[in-house]
Amino acid sequence: MPHLKTAYAKYQNDAAVAFVLVSIDDDDKRLHRFLDEMKFPFTVLHANKDEAQQKMGFDDLPATFYVDRDGIVRFEARGMESHGDSPDRVSWFIEQLKQP
Amino acid sequence: MAAALFAQSAARDNLARGRAFWDQRLAQSAIAALEVAARDKDTAAEAHEALGRLYTFKGWQQESVFPGWHDEPAYRARALAELRAAVTADPSRPSGQEALRIAEGFASAEKVDPAPPREDVKALDARIDAYRNAAAPIADIEAAIEARAKAQADPAPYFTGAQILLDRGEHDRAIALAGRGRAASDRFVGENLSAYQMAGKSQGAYSRGRATAADLIGWAAYLKKEYDRAAASLGDAERLSRGQDFANQFHLGELARATNQSDRARQHYLDALALSAGPPPLRQRATDALRAIHAGDRASGSFAAWLETELTRRRDDRRSAALKSVVDRALPPLTLTAVDGRPYDAAGLRGKVLLLNFFASW
Numbered sequence: 045m046p047h048l049k050t051a052y053a054k055y056q057n058d059a060a061v062a063f064v065l066v067s068i069d070d071d072d073k074r075l076h077r078f079l080d081e082m083k084f085p086f087t088v089l090h091a092n093k094d095e096a097q098q099k100m101g102f103d104d105l106p107a108t109f110y111v112d113r114d115g116i117v118r119f120e121a122r123g124m125e126s127h128g129d130s131p132d133r134v135s136w137f138i139e140q141l142k143q144p
Numbered sequence: 145m146a147a148a149l150f151a152q153s154a155a156r157d158n159l160a161r162g163r164a165f166w167d168q169r170l171a172q173s174a175i176a177a178l179e180v181a182a183r184d185k186d187t188a189a190e191a192h193e194a195l196g197r198l199y200t201f202k203g204w205q206q207e208s209v210f211p212g213w214h215d216e217p218a219y220r221a222r223a224l225a226e227l228r229a230a231v232t233a234d235p236s237r238p239s240g241q242e243a244l245r246i247a248e249g250f251a252s253a254e255k256v257d258p259a260p261p262r263e264d265v266k267a268l269d270a271r272i273d274a275y276r277n278a279a280a281p282i283a284d285i286e287a288a289i290e291a292r293a294k295a296q297a298d299p300a301p302y303f304t305g306a307q308i309l310l311d312r313g314e315h316d317r318a319i320a321l322a323g324r325g326r327a328a329s330d331r332f333v334g335e336n337l338s339a340y341q342m343a344g345k346s347q348g349a350y351s352r353g354r355a356t357a358a359d360l361i362g363w364a365a366y367l368k369k370e371y372d373r374a375a376a377s378l379g380d381a382e383r384l385s386r387g388q389d390f391a392n393q394f395h396l397g398e399l400a401r402a403t404n405q406s407d408r409a410r411q412h413y414l415d416a417l418a419l420s421a422g423p424p425p426l427r428q429r430a431t432d433a434l435r436a437i438h439a440g441d442r443a444s445g446s447f448a449a450w451l452e453t454e455l456t457r458r459r460d461d462r463r464s465a466a467l468k469s470v471v472d473r474a475l476p477p478l479t480l481t482a483v484d485g486r487p488y489d490a491a492g493l494r495g496k497v498l499l500l501n502f503f504a505s506w
Binding site: 045068071074077092110112120138143 | 351476
């Protein structure tokens with residue numbers, strides 16, 4: 045997840061791109077300790093674990109989805125697959141969707 | 145007087161450009177130029193007719209003419225309106241009347257067949273194809289590719305041509321052609337965006353063109369023994385095709401084997417064979433490579449039985465993943481709250497490219 049921070053640096057002033065982290069923790073205290081430590085510069089939200097897993101169809105974490113401007117999910121990177129969250133990879137996915 | 149002449153030649157110019165764009169099936173540029181020409185009384189009749197013919201094609205005749213294209217019924221009324229405007233502007237032109245009769249016929253028909261393949265384009269395609277197995281100077285092959293690309297703006301001639309040049313050992317020329325194919329594909333899809341009907345479908349068309357180019361470039365790099373470049377480009381193609389392209393998985397297998405990563409090679413060959421596509425000679429090569437790796441593993445049991453088990457498992461996994469996957473679907477409505485439990489309004493995210501990362505602190 046530190047990779048996401050690095051990748052975000054490139055897009056923080058880009059109004060066409062948003063980074064959203066969604067925690068599916070059920071332990072509030074633990075989550076807040078984690079957030080205090082990580083100091084994420086982007087939006088962090090919370091979703092119900094079962095609902096999120098069922099609706100998004102993931103069974104491994106982290107699960108990253110890339111959604112285009114029309115609200116269509118275009119790519120997903122599950123778990124550690126293909127270095128799904130290395131900064132280069134993250135911007136590759138975003139650049140694909142920023143193209144027309 | 146001079147100004148009037150200039151305006152007239154500008155209108156003529158737009159008319160000619162609009163027709164040329166549409167000959168190449170570049171709809172957006174064609175429409176823009178023809179709409180300008182339609183506003184000048186000297187070219188109005190011809191421009192309205194050209195627009196009407198273009199809209200007739202879009203409305204009734206383009207189903208599957210290119211992969212992912214559908215008829216656009218929204219253009220039908222516009223086709224008739226343009227052709228009526230053409231006849232009104234100059235009632236004496238037979239071609240305008242004929243085009244209107246055809247469109248009116250379509251409007252009252254039960255069913256309209258898609259436009260047949262164009263003979264001129266077919267002949268130019270055949271000329272490129274003839275170079276697949278025949279010795280010829282590279283300049284002749286490239287000239288045939290250019291001629292076909294000029295006739296119709298879809299990326300196919302670049303990709304076919306790049307493959308032929310690869311087979312000739314012309315790796316750098318193949319890379320250059322694949323790059324032009326990617327640019328042509330992006331432009332072609334963009335010029336015809338509405339023909340795909342849905343954002344997901346046009347995105348799929350962009351991805352296909354980009355994946356084809358990346359695979360060709362990666363394979364050319366592999367053949368040049370530039371393995372880092374090959375890995376980067378073949379990996380791009382894999383993500384764009386979501387691992388669903390036979391040739392790409394085969395190429396990744398060959399690259400992994402050449403770089404002594406037999407585990408990865410095995411996965412890619414198996415992924416390739418689990419897809420139903422792929423020409424028999426390449427499937428045979430993938431099978432032979434797997435047999436060699438399998439023998440090296442000193443694994444027990446027959447190769448055939450092992451292969452069958454692996455392929456069945458992959459096909460089952462793919463089926464269940466496809467059922468579960470949200471890729472290419474609208475983001476499901478999730479109940480999201482701020483981390484302090486307060487409601488969160490996601491309206492501010494609308495229209496943005498969104499990275500959504502699900503995580504847990506455990």
